[in-house]
Amino acid sequence: xxxxxxxxxxxxxxxxxxxxxxxxxxxxxxxxxxxxxxxxxxxxxxxxxxxxxxxxxxxxxxxxxxxxxxxxxxxxxxxxxxxxxxxxxxxxxxxxxxxxxxxxxxxxxxxxxxxxxxxxxxxxxxxxxxxxxxxxxxxxxxxxxxxxxxxxxxxxxxxxxxxxxxxxxxxxxxxxxxxxxxxxxxxxxxxxxxxxxxxxxxxxxxxxxxxxxxxxxxxxxxxxxxxxxxxxxx
Amino acid sequence: xxxxxxxxxxxxxxxxxxxxxxxxxxxxxxxxxxxxxxxxxxxxxxxxxxxxxxxxxxxxxxxxxxxxxxxxxxxxxxxxxxxxxxxxxxxxxxxxxxxxxxxxxxxxxxxxxxxxxxxxxxxxxxxxxxxxxxxxxxxxxxxxxxxxxxxxxxxxxxxxxxxxxxxxxxxxxxxxxxxxxxxxxxxxxxxxxxxxxxxxxxxxxxxxxxxxxxxxxxxxxxxxxxxxxxxxxx
Numbered sequence: 001x002x003x004x005x006x007x008x009x010x011x012x013x014x015x016x017x018x019x020x021x022x023x024x025x026x027x028x029x030x031x032x033x034x035x036x037x038x039x040x041x042x043x044x045x046x047x048x049x050x051x052x053x054x055x056x057x058x059x060x061x062x063x064x065x066x067x068x069x070x071x072x073x074x075x076x077x078x079x080x081x082x083x084x085x086x087x088x089x090x091x092x093x094x095x096x097x098x099x100x101x102x103x104x105x106x107x108x109x110x111x112x113x114x115x116x117x118x119x120x121x122x123x124x125x126x127x128x129x130x131x132x133x134x135x136x137x138x139x140x141x142x143x144x145x146x147x148x149x150x151x152x153x154x155x156x157x158x159x160x161x162x163x164x165x166x167x168x169x170x171x172x173x174x175x176x177x178x179x180x181x182x183x184x185x186x187x188x189x190x191x192x193x194x195x196x197x198x199x200x201x202x203x204x205x206x207x208x209x210x211x212x213x214x215x216x217x218x219x220x221x222x223x224x225x226x227x228x229x230x231x232x233x234x
Numbered sequence: 235x236x237x238x239x240x241x242x243x244x245x246x247x248x249x250x251x252x253x254x255x256x257x258x259x260x261x262x263x264x265x266x267x268x269x270x271x272x273x274x275x276x277x278x279x280x281x282x283x284x285x286x287x288x289x290x291x292x293x294x295x296x297x298x299x300x301x302x303x304x305x306x307x308x309x310x311x312x313x314x315x316x317x318x319x320x321x322x323x324x325x326x327x328x329x330x331x332x333x334x335x336x337x338x339x340x341x342x343x344x345x346x347x348x349x350x351x352x353x354x355x356x357x358x359x360x361x362x363x364x365x366x367x368x369x370x371x372x373x374x375x376x377x378x379x380x381x382x383x384x385x386x387x388x389x390x391x392x393x394x395x396x397x398x399x400x401x402x403x404x405x406x407x408x409x410x411x412x413x414x415x416x417x418x419x420x421x422x423x424x425x426x427x428x429x430x431x432x433x434x435x436x437x438x439x440x441x442x443x444x445x446x447x448x449x450x451x452x453x454x455x456x457x458x459x460x461x462x463x464x465x466x467x468x
Contacts, residue, residue, distance in 0.1 A: 050386060051322075051326045051329070052382075052383075053329075053377050054336075062323075063287065064321075064322055066325050066329060067329055067333075068328075068329045068332040068333065069327055070304075070332065071325060071329055071332060074328075077324065087298075088285075088297075088298055091298070091300050091305060091309065092285045093304075094305055094308075095287075095300060095301050095302045095305055098304065098305060099288045099301075099302065102288075102339075105336075105339055109343070109347075113343075113347045113348060113360065113361050113364070113417045114347060114360065114367055115364065115367035115368075115371060115372075117367070117381070118367065123363075126348065126360045126363070128362070129357075130347070130348050130349065133351070133352065134349075137349060137351050138349075138440035142288075145274050145288050146386055148286075149286075152284060171353050172316050180283075228256070228302040
């Protein structure tokens with residue numbers, strides 16, 4: 001199956017969770033909006049058909065056009081051995097992914113607490129307050145939750161010994177947090193040894209390692225979800 | 235199948251989307267935390283087992299314990315005829331539900347833009363700004379999107395002629411918005427005739443009508459997701 005992935009071309013954003021799954025699976029895909037004329041194709045697809053997406057990312061897979069990051073991963077996971085085959089395991093990995101994406105909204109809103117359509121510098125005062133609450137309260141709650149889940153599977157991931165797509169997304173979350181909040185993450189590193197070990201294990205997987213070193217991996221930047229603003233790092 | 239639903243007892247919250255599906259299906263369920271000793275049971279379940287939820291709501295269905303509102307509805311929808319049976323239709327309804335829950339986070343954050351653990355009056359200044367952006371930009375974007383989807387199925391719902399669980403969730407979203415932003419919603423009512431027609435059709439369904447009139451339906455209040463603060467209504 002050939003896949004066409006559609007997402008804003010300048011940022012990792014939510015599409016990065018999908019790219020990591022496609023790369024680990026060795027899937028045949030094109031990142032359409034990063035090709036010539038691709039942005040026009042993306043905008044056209046958003047306006048047409050029976051099932052128009054609300055927003056990118058979305059994926060064309062045969063006759064299916066599907067959106068919502070967690071749902072795209074639910075779809076891909078079953079087809080590329082990146083999720084358990086039994087119902088309980090399949091639902092569990094989807095549940096982990098949905099929780100990671102809830103976390104992602106909170107990470108994003110540290111720099112955009114008032115509105116996604118406004119510039120950061122127009123909501124910096126509010127961002128300082130939201131980021132302080134995030135560092136003190138939400139970050140440890142989410143990291144502690146996932147650290148405890150990994151404790152159930154020593155040397156494994158969220159679904160046990162075999163890698164699942166939510167492990168890739170957890171890698172991306174830790175990677176992004178270390179970019180956006182380097183001081184905070186360094187100061188609490190010892191509390192989350194399993195998260196950091198999983199981050200290292202995923203980064204060392206041959207296909208992921210090759211991907212991260214390639215031009216296909218867009219660098220973190222201050223247009224994306226994970227942004228480095230030193231003042232928000234406490 | 236007997237279901238046990240777990241959620242905070244004083245509010246509709248995210249569980250309301252699940253309750254509406256269970257009620258429409260005529261399913262056998264208990265709202266555990268609203269029964270004697272139920273809160274203790276809920277807190278215990280959050281700490282135990284192989285698949286602990288990050289937060290309520292969660293559902294016990296036989297040996298499965300599953301969390302995340304959209305995933306619970308994906309599970310229930312397939313079992314109670316509240317979603318299409320084909321893959322494209324099943325994914326589409328899940329996609330709609332995920333978009334509605336993204337919308338819900340933005341609705342919630344109008345009164346809690348800084349932190350869910352802080353009181354409203356401690357973030358009222360920021361809430362005024364976030365709510366203004368929400369009314370001007372996000373509310374019309376989401377409502378316009380769903381209005382356009384309904385235009386594809388005159389007199390039907392998001393998945394066509396047959397009711398799906400995302401239609402029930404869309405009903406709840408409109409119902410909550412009319413509670414929280416009465417002036418704003420009244421002023422734009424004519425722009426969204428299909429959303430209001432769907433709201434009325436769902437409210438008139440026999441099981442939903444009986445549920446809404448029962449003590450099982452917790453009234454909207456200012457501890458929930460949809461809160462009426464006149465100053466945020468513009």
